Ligand code: NAI
């Protein structure tokens with residue numbers, strides 16, 4: 001028998017398991033296997049797949065592998081239920097969401113234990129973090145349900161949402177998906193991950209208990225094939241996905257051209273930056289939460305420690321001491337810190353990456369704690385001296401592995417932090433508030449935690465920059481993902497005109513021989529440049545008479561333009577006031593030359609004098625409008641947690657591609673370029689291919705209005721071909737396309753490379769009214785910066 005004095009000497013914890021009795025009897029009741037939840041009822045179990053407890057390796061249940069026919073039944077049910085759900089008053093929907101929140105809370109302990117048994121995460125986390133956040137999410141969105149109509153005028157529900165979630169936070173991801181979708185008036189078909197379907201099935205029971213109308217929520221279990229069937233279903237209006245970047249990219253391609261709305265929350269390799277003036281003890285606790293929370297199976301895990309050279313050794317020493325105290329083991333034990341990895345395949349993936357790291361000669365450190373001898377466990381690991389090129393610094397390990405390296409200066413810290421294709425989250429540790437905000441502003445990440453890490457709240461948006469995906473979940477910026485603009489009234493764009501005819505007779509040498517250069521060139525880096533092809537094309541009036549020549553731009557020209565835009569990035573850091581001044585100046589100069597621009601429009605498009613003058617006049621007004629907005633489209637402070645200020649900053653994408661339609665050639669260009677530039681983006685614009693001369697005349701306006709070189713670059717030519725090059729270009733962060741459907745489809749498919757955000761318009765807007773907040777919100781991405789206060 002252990003003597004008290006021995007226990008006092010070792011101060012070891014005795015086992016303290018959470019009771020799993022209720023969950024086990026629930027599983028026993030479903031021994032025959034779980035069916036699917038379609039139209040408010042469970043189907044009979046179909047072909048079953050096994051569900052395991054990763055901490056023990058035991059099979060705990062069977063769940064149905066949803067077939068395409070099941071997906072079809074679920075989408076049909078959702079389709080039928082959606083209009084009625086949307087037609088409930090906001091208050092009516094709010095009461096349902098509120099009821100869901102209450103029922104989740106009532107079953108909090110049950111859900112936490114079930115989550116832990118299915119996923120392997122420590123009960124302390126499922127009980128204190130996951131499930132309370134689930135309830136919080138439903139409460140928060142109950143509020144949005146009653147506010148959505150007044151807060152988002154001009155929008156409607158998207159319709160039926162297909163939602164695919166991963167296994168790392170099974171119930172929490174369900175809540176992040178379902179709560180905003182329902183609040184906004186949509187119905188859903190949700191597919192949980194195949195390793196962890198159980199809490200979603202328990203949630204289906206809660207939907208019945210809480211009296212949610214049948215068909216509003218449907219849950220179809222299964223693997224990637226079930227997910228792919230949901231993505232492919234024509235009755236789905238939006239896909240929301242959280243998971244690997246690889247699958248996210250496949251979904252981008254699969255939905256291209258279908259008109260389905262898409263939001264993607266993908267992988268990450270988030271930096272955890274510790275400056276030499278940081279409170280090291282807090283930073284060490286931060287690391288524990290950053291990379292050992294949920295065994296590091298967290299998309300926003302702080303997996304790359306960047307430590308200032310001066311404190312790195314001290315930090316590592318403290319970390320090792322702390323690691324020696326982490327308790328790995330039974331996830332149901334209340335004092336367990338590190339639970340099980342979700343499934344053998346994930347454990348193998350971690351082991352494979354670590355073998356590759358070992359082959360590079362990296363230095364691993366682990367406390368010599370013993371792991372349980374069964375189940376799926378991996379020890380907390382620290383890898384120091386990791387070069388940026390190492391596989392462990394680049395790949396998402398999705399396990400309890402921290403890779404560390406050092407930096408000398410803040411600039412180097414930022415460069416290393418941003419040296420990744422991802423951009424989900426970042427954590428910054430310093431006692432210097434000026435430095436904290438400067439670095440937070442420069443980090444390319446959707447969420448930045450200052451002196452904190454892994455904080456989430458329903459009122460704050462969460463989501464990535466770059467290959468971490470697009471769209472946000474949570475808060476106002478998340479809700480808009482579940483609304484669509486009121487049905488467009490315009491006609492679909494006609495197919496792009498026949499290919500432009502290059503004029504071989506107008507090669508540069510002949511031109512200069514002729515003396516007179518009538519050829520409008522491209523506008524790149526603040527200079528008029530010859531197209532790389534050396535060719536031009538004839539610009540015709542409606543009767544087929546030649547009214548001028550424009551450069552026939554090719555992929556090389558687009559690449560040059562992107563490069564020029566990259567060099568102008570300080571535009572994004574200019575004050576909004578400065579940008580406003582420049583835009584006012586553009587408006588002023590355009591106004592001064594209104595007559596000339598109107599004449600050009602008349603000859604080029606055959607517009608009446610009145611229409612041409614109106615187009616110029618509206619263009620001037622539009623430039624004024626966005627000049628006025630430049631310093632007013634500001635962010636928000638989200639009401640998240642006490643003792644935190646959560647700043648939602650509107651940041652420019654960086655480099656935007658903008659592809660303009662043929663109609664209203666001046667006004668459409670101004671309507672698209674001005675909001676993008678007002679928000680601090682540098683743009684590469686493809687103007688109307690049929691009527692490009694208003695755009696080429698515009699060069700001189702840009703020149704005389706102090707628009708810095710490279711902020712606006714214009715490449716004329718074949719619109720859809722140039723759009724495709726822009727879509728493929730990894731240096732382009734976002735792309736707006738206005739034009740025909742095939743062109744739009746291609747843009748979406750090709751944008752999958754770097755997962756750039758796209759905004760497509762394939763029906764003709766009324767350009768005289770095409771202005772407002774939507775243009776501005778499409779020109780920015782929201783970064784949420786969490787800042788603690790108090791000591
Ligand atoms: P995954 O991306 O394959 O799985 C996520 C979800 O997508 C699951 O529900 C899965 O059934 C579904 N899915 C798979 N293929 C699909 C397809 N073609 N169409 C539609 N749905 C599909 O991720 P997996 O294989 O579970 O994990 C692999 C790696 O991905 C992890 O090691 C980690 O690096 C990353 N990952 C990132 C997550 C995040 O939260 N960002 C979550 C899960 C995984």
Ligand code: MG
Pocket residue numbers: 051052053054117118119195196197342
């Ligand atoms: Mg499981």
